[in-house]
Amino acid sequence: MQIFDIFLLEAVLNGILFGGVLALLALGLNLIFGVIDVVWICYAELMMLGMYCVFFLHKVHGLPLVAAFGAAVVLVAFLGVLLHVLVIRPVLNSEPINQLLVTGGVLTFLQAAATLAFGIDFRNLGVSMPSLAVGEISLPWSRISAALTALVAMTALYVFLKKTYLGTAIRAISQDRAIMPLMGVSPSRIYLLTSAIGGALAGLGACLLVLQYDVHPAIGLTFGPLTFMVCVLGGLGNMLGGFIAAFIFAQLIAVGGFYFHLEWGYVMAFGFFIIMMFARPQGILGAK
Template sequence: MDGMIQAIIQGLLLGGLYAAVGLGMSMIFGIVKITNLAHGDFLVLACYISLLFMGVFHSSPLTTLIVVVPIMFFIGFGVQRTMLNKVIGRGDEPPLLITFGISIIIQNLLLYFFTANAQKLASPLLLKSFSAGTVSIPVLYLISCIIGVAIILALGVFMKGTYLGKAIRATSDDTEAATLMGVNIKSTFGVAMGISMVTAGVAGVLIGSLFNFYPSSGSTYLIVAFAVVVIGGIGSIYGTLWAGIIFGLAQVVGGFVFGAAFQQLVGYAVLLIMLIVRPQGLFSK
């Protein structure tokens, strides 16, 4: 029974982080109306960037966010401005194929420079935990969950409260009207992708300090992000949070019940059921 409660708590905490994994993908799908098949690979790229700077600064993974966040923003902005903006309005396929190409490029570049070995962002917090009654709460899971939820709330405030946020929402509602009101669409899309990559970068650094990662880990997290988008409903920021928690719980509790080897398969099964029962998402309007 204690094991079960432990699994539920871990699943809840992991869920907050999963929400952050899917947040950027949901946002881009809602605003720019393209699917970023490289979302998971960008996340893994952030892990490796963090690893690199940990070596340079001799610092903890969370400190490297100071450099990872701006780098990820400019990567996102650059990819959107130089490539994806060029194929907008040409239908679904070209952006899908371009991001698929980027996914392959990132994955194999990482494989070339860092080999296929498992890596981990060594954090002094990894093994620390505190006990609440009979269960122990791992500190790093808690921190990840808090940061994950904080990004979601921050993004919500940003979208509601700032000019840029309003411009992004206006563009997503009616591109033509937004243009007439003086919004620069191309750069708005660039900023949106930059923000999306920042969320992926933060999520990536947290994932990298909790779990082993490989150059090929991108597809695993793409599927997590996809699950969050599908369960949460497209473009719904707070739906993303609930979706992350549902998916995280399903994976960890499923892994506890059926054995760790089935953790991923249980996640896929939940996603599958969602796709059959309610493909438009639980929280879409």
């Protein structure tokens, strides 16, 4: 009984750490939805490319890990801008569902292109970090540092949104798009900036995940659906709601996976999502 509880506690703690990373991913997607009113279905695929970037620069070309991380963040930020200019901008005024489907096309494209370019092998970064042992509980440092970094990044973004002119404009644009030019704000420039920030967050997510998971072309499918559901559960565009939803989701997966099997953790999380959509379709924090 004693041992059992300790392992459960370990699962809960791991859930919290996973929640941090999930919250970071959800934040990027929420930011883009809130500002541009478009869901990047291919968000996790951008992240997958970031993971490959870290892998190749560090493992294959021997760049220091930090430099590889920096490059991945910059690369994915750039990909975000590219996605906006090439794909989103042409459909900005068409039906919402086309905007959703078009990024679905990008998802298929990126995943398949990665398979073509890198093959279906699982690749491990090969950076091993020790674990933090407290009594009988052991938590890998890769997870702890990932969760901490995610927290720092989220705090930094919060300060940016709260304290700067650009940040205020980003929050304002989701409340009233049409009058932004009256303030001297060019919405298309804000969209570009937001796409870059959203991309950078996906890039950062890539750095944190590549320490814990092998890279392969379909890894986006593991994290993508999870990320949308966290966002929708929190209320699309509601960053605080997304943050809370991320931790709920991560706990369901961790504890559900602990009691049954990892897939059942996912089944529970997705099932919970569907039920919550009916109970609170406007998101856990949304007003009726």
